[in-house]
Structure formats: C-alpha cells, structure tokens
Amino acid sequence: MDKVQPQKHGRRKYRPLDVRTWFEGFLQLIGWILVIILSVVTGALFILYEIKVLNRHDVDFRDMHFDQRITNNINNRYHKNFLLAEQCAxxxxxxxxxxxxxxxxxxxxxxxxxxxxxxxxxxxxxxxxxxxxxxxxxxxxxxxxxxxxxxxxxxxxxxxxxxxxxxxxxxxxxxxxxxxxxxxxxxxxxxxxxxxxxxxxxxxxxxxxxxxxxxxxAVSSSTVNYVQPSTQLSRGISLAGVRVVASLQLLAGYTRNLRAVPPWIAVSNLWPWPGMNARCQNTGTEPAYRITGSASITIPGFSLARPNEAVVALTVAGSSLLLAAWSIGPAAAPSQELGGSTDITVSYLTGIRVAIGQVPLLGPCGGWQFSSDPADLNLTYTPHWTGSLAALQAGTSFRPIVDQVVTVDVRDVAAPRTFALPSYGGMYYIFGAFVMAFIWLVSNSLILFIIILVWWNVRSNKGLPPVTYRYMKKYRGW
Structure with missing residues (x-):
C-alpha cells in the first residue's frame, strides 16, 4: 500500500479584517462606529449649547462691538472740537x-x-x-x-x-x-x-x-459746530488765581484699533455682520490728546475748625471747580487687630486730573463743562503731617505752603478710549462642531469601503464566491 503523503499547509496570506461572520466584523469595527456616533452627538451638543445657552451672550457681545464702531465716529468729532478749541482760538x-x-x-x-x-x-x-x-x-x-x-x-x-x-x-x-x-x-x-x-x-x-x-x-454749522472758547484751552487754565503753563500733548497714539478679541479676529471676515468686520472705517484709529502743565501756587493754611478756607479754584474754559487743598486719611490700612493705630495723615494737593467736554445743547454760555463722573476727577496729595486725630481736633493747624508746584492734566471726555470687548468663548464651541463634522465626514467616507471589505472576506471564508462573481469569467455557469 502506497503511503499517503501529508499535505503541506502553507501560511495563510494576511488579509485586513479577515473575519468569518458579520458579528466578528462588527466587533472589529465597533470602535470606529463609536467614533462616528460620538462625533455626531458631540457636534450636536456643541451647536445646541451655542444656540440655546450662549445665544444671548453671543448677541450682546456682537452688538457691543457694533455699537462702539458706530458711535466712535461721533466721539471722534467731539474730540476734534477739543483740538479745535486749542488750535483755532x-x-x-x-x-x-x-x-x-x-x-x-x-x-x-x-x-x-x-x-x-x-x-x-x-x-x-x-x-x-x-x-x-x-x-x-x-x-x-x-x-x-x-x-x-x-x-x-x-x-x-x-x-x-x-x-x-x-x-x-x-x-x-x-x-x-x-x-x-x-x-x-x-x-x-x-x-x-x-x-x-x-x-x-x-x-x-x-x-x-x-x-x-x-x-x-455764511459757514455751515455742521462744519464748525463747536463752542469757541474765549482763548486757547491751554491758555485759559488757572489754579488758585495763577495761570497754569500748559500745552497740548499726545495722550495715546494710533495703535488704538477696535479689533475683536480672539478667536473673533480670525473669523471676522466670515461673519456677515458689519460690526464684526475688521474693514469697518472710523473704528478708533485716531489718537487722543490732553492738555497738561503745572503752576506754582500757595496752598492755603489748614485748620480743622475752618475747613472751608482750605480750597483752591480750578478754571478751565471759563468753568470753575472748587478743589480741596488738603486731604485727611488714615495713616495705615485698616486692621482687624485690637488696639490698632488711630493715627491720621494730612496731605496737601500736588496733582490734578480733570476732564471737560463740549455740550452743544447748552449753547455757548455753557458749552464747556467739567465731567460729573467721579472717575474723571483724580487728585494727588503728598503727606505733610502724621499724628493722632485728637491732636488735630485740639487745634493743630498748618501754615500756607508757598510756591508749591501742582501739576494739572486736562482731558476730554469725548476722547477715543481703549475699548476692550468681554472675553467670549462661544466660538470655540462652533470650532469644536466643525472638527466633529470633519471627523464624521472622513469616517463615513472610509467605512463604506470597509463594509465592502468585510462582506468580501465573510463570503470568501464561507467558501462562497466574491460579491462580484456574476461578472467574472471563471465563475461563469454558477
């Protein structure tokens, strides 16, 4: 009897996704399928959160930027009047x-x-x-x-x-x-x-x-519609009856563009909203000016019994403002410890910063007024004496200070100011949705070919001809 020669089983050739059943193929592709599902769900949640939760914040953010761009041109016109009142006196x-x-x-x-x-x-x-x-x-x-x-x-x-x-x-x-x-x-x-x-x-x-x-x-009012002061602004400033030697100076230069904060800058041209377009004109590129100088005055004497006598008058463009020549405050920061210091410090005036503005509705009689905003009035004092409040109440007084140099800084309330938009992160949710949509698109495009590959392998491992056997010559007659 002839011996049966053993058959040589060669190494099976590697095939990607070489599965025998559809269930095995599903187990191989479950991670990929989850990525597709998660990208769709995550992108949908990003868009839903942007529309339902951040929508009001989004609208307020864009409207603030748009309103500032519209009104800034008006501010520039009024600040131009500040310059004309200095240069066209x-x-x-x-x-x-x-x-x-x-x-x-x-x-x-x-x-x-x-x-x-x-x-x-x-x-x-x-x-x-x-x-x-x-x-x-x-x-x-x-x-x-x-x-x-x-x-x-x-x-x-x-x-x-x-x-x-x-x-x-x-x-x-x-x-x-x-x-x-x-x-x-x-x-x-x-x-x-x-x-x-x-x-x-x-x-x-x-x-x-x-x-x-x-x-x-004979001249159009819109061309020269500002209140002409009786003299130049820099020449019409006096403190305690002494003329302040001042001049017009640049406060902030041209690097004052109103631009959106990131990530708005990158997508400003994609957003069909005039206020978000970086190409808008008159958006705060103009510089801001101020009038600054100093005067040597006599700081009046001070006594707690006669506080009304320790004031000095500041006059700008015919408008006057009474300022305290002395300031009383605690010598140290408040402390919660028992037996803390009750000393006080008496200081004298050394610096003034005020703001004026043109009020056309008041006419020439009240055309230039001091700003009533407390933030526009800043007084600087230098310490002169430190002691107990009891000593000040007992009659401690201070003689006048002669030839004290006081700096004066006059600004315009309509000057272009640095405008900072609120920090808005809603665009990151839109970017996240775009990324998820890209992942979904790529995954869907590839999984169509992978499903065909799984189908091919399942039929091959079951001994069935390929999917396209009907169009192949060697399977003719099946």
Missing amino acids: NPDPVYFPGQTARFPFEPPVAYPPWSNIAPRCKPVVMIECTDIRTAACNATREALYDAAGLALAPGTPYVNCLRAGRVRVGAMSVPAGRPISLVAYLYDNNPYATLVINSPFDINVTGVRQFVDQVAE
Whole structure:
C-alpha cells in the first residue's frame, strides 16, 4: 500500500479584517462606529449649547462691538472740537494801547488724520489798519470785540456768551493809505467780505454786529459746530488765581484699533455682520490728546475748625471747580487687630486730573463743562503731617505752603478710549462642531469601503464566491 503523503499547509496570506461572520466584523469595527456616533452627538451638543445657552451672550457681545464702531465716529468729532478749541482760538497776536501782554496765541500743532474729517476753524474777522497801535485801531477793536462777545483783556471769559463763539477775531498791519477795515476770511487767505470803518471814533455798532452775524451765518454749522472758547484751552487754565503753563500733548497714539478679541479676529471676515468686520472705517484709529502743565501756587493754611478756607479754584474754559487743598486719611490700612493705630495723615494737593467736554445743547454760555463722573476727577496729595486725630481736633493747624508746584492734566471726555470687548468663548464651541463634522465626514467616507471589505472576506471564508462573481469569467455557469 502506497503511503499517503501529508499535505503541506502553507501560511495563510494576511488579509485586513479577515473575519468569518458579520458579528466578528462588527466587533472589529465597533470602535470606529463609536467614533462616528460620538462625533455626531458631540457636534450636536456643541451647536445646541451655542444656540440655546450662549445665544444671548453671543448677541450682546456682537452688538457691543457694533455699537462702539458706530458711535466712535461721533466721539471722534467731539474730540476734534477739543483740538479745535486749542488750535483755532482767537488769533490776535498784536499789541494794542493799554495792553500789557500779547493776546494769547500759539502756532497750531499738526492736525492728525481725523478719519477724513477735515478740521475747520471758525471764520476770522481781521482788523486791518496801518498802525495797530493807534487809538483809532483800538476803537475799532473794541467795537469788533463787542460784536463777537469777547473781552479786551486776554483770557477773560465771554462778556456776552450769546454772541460769542461764532467767529474769531484778529488784527494785522496793512500798507499806508488803506482805510481801517474789517475783513472776513474763511479757510484760506482770500477775503470774502469787507466792512470799511470810515469813522473809527463814531462806529456804527449795529452795522458791525450785522457784519459779524453775516460772517458767522455764511459757514455751515455742521462744519464748525463747536463752542469757541474765549482763548486757547491751554491758555485759559488757572489754579488758585495763577495761570497754569500748559500745552497740548499726545495722550495715546494710533495703535488704538477696535479689533475683536480672539478667536473673533480670525473669523471676522466670515461673519456677515458689519460690526464684526475688521474693514469697518472710523473704528478708533485716531489718537487722543490732553492738555497738561503745572503752576506754582500757595496752598492755603489748614485748620480743622475752618475747613472751608482750605480750597483752591480750578478754571478751565471759563468753568470753575472748587478743589480741596488738603486731604485727611488714615495713616495705615485698616486692621482687624485690637488696639490698632488711630493715627491720621494730612496731605496737601500736588496733582490734578480733570476732564471737560463740549455740550452743544447748552449753547455757548455753557458749552464747556467739567465731567460729573467721579472717575474723571483724580487728585494727588503728598503727606505733610502724621499724628493722632485728637491732636488735630485740639487745634493743630498748618501754615500756607508757598510756591508749591501742582501739576494739572486736562482731558476730554469725548476722547477715543481703549475699548476692550468681554472675553467670549462661544466660538470655540462652533470650532469644536466643525472638527466633529470633519471627523464624521472622513469616517463615513472610509467605512463604506470597509463594509465592502468585510462582506468580501465573510463570503470568501464561507467558501462562497466574491460579491462580484456574476461578472467574472471563471465563475461563469454558477
């Protein structure tokens, strides 16, 4: 009998997902299927949380940003008036009889690009005469100042605020032989209206007023609609009766764009909302200015029995504010320990920061006012004496401090300010939903081919022909 040769079983060739039943295939793919289900559920929860829970926060967030962009242009216009009140004040740099100093005037600083808003000064009415030192020219000046509501003394508030603030005044010498005239100029050196003064010592005051009214009404109010102070803002600041030497300075530069916080910046162009689009114009790129300086004043004496006498007056643009020259406070921070110190510290004034603003609705009589917001008033004091409250009540007093330098910082309430949006994290939920949708899309696309592969292997392991046997020649006849 012939021996039966044993059959050689070769190593089975590796096939991915080589399963024999559909249940085995399901066990192999259960992790993948769970990933698909979890991505769908997680993405749906992200969107549901964004719409149902964060929706109000989302709307408030975008509306705040949109409103700020809209109103910021208005703030820029009013802050421009702050600059014009400094740079477009009455330019009268001439001497007149009886005048001890030149009329307050300083060359204007360079104008910043105010979002294509061309700065316009009030029209100016110039006194043109051969010799400005004559009594005839001075009489003409008195009539013009009366028509403009101004006082002859430099830095004096309006005499007639109802007539003031509409035009500027000035004077200049002209060649001999020309009569004394009032010449009106707008934005260039070309005169557009002239009033000849034939009798300087018998001037028709009504005619001069009508001429000034005509000049003021010839300009659109929207172009120069601001309250002209009686003098430059920097020249119209006084503390305790002493003029503050101040000047216009840059407070914050051009790096003040109103941009959304992350992640809004990355998707601002994808969101169809004007307020969220980074390309919006007039969004706080303008700089902010302030007027700052100092004055050497006498700090009045202080006694607890007469506190009302220890005040100093701050005047800006004709508006005055009384400030405490002394401050009383605890010498140390409050302590919960028994027997803590009851000493106090008496300090004197060394620094002032205030804010003013233009109020057009009040008219020229109340056009510039101090801000009533406590945050806009900041006083700095330097310690002078430390002791017990009993000693102060017993009569301890302090002599006046002579030649004390006090810094003054005047800001505009309408100045562009740094705007910080609230921290909003709702976009991260939308990003998470996008990621889950991407995972679902990729997984679904691949699992279709994997199911076909499992089907192929199950039929092959059961001895069945492939799925496509009907289209194969070697299985013809099955």
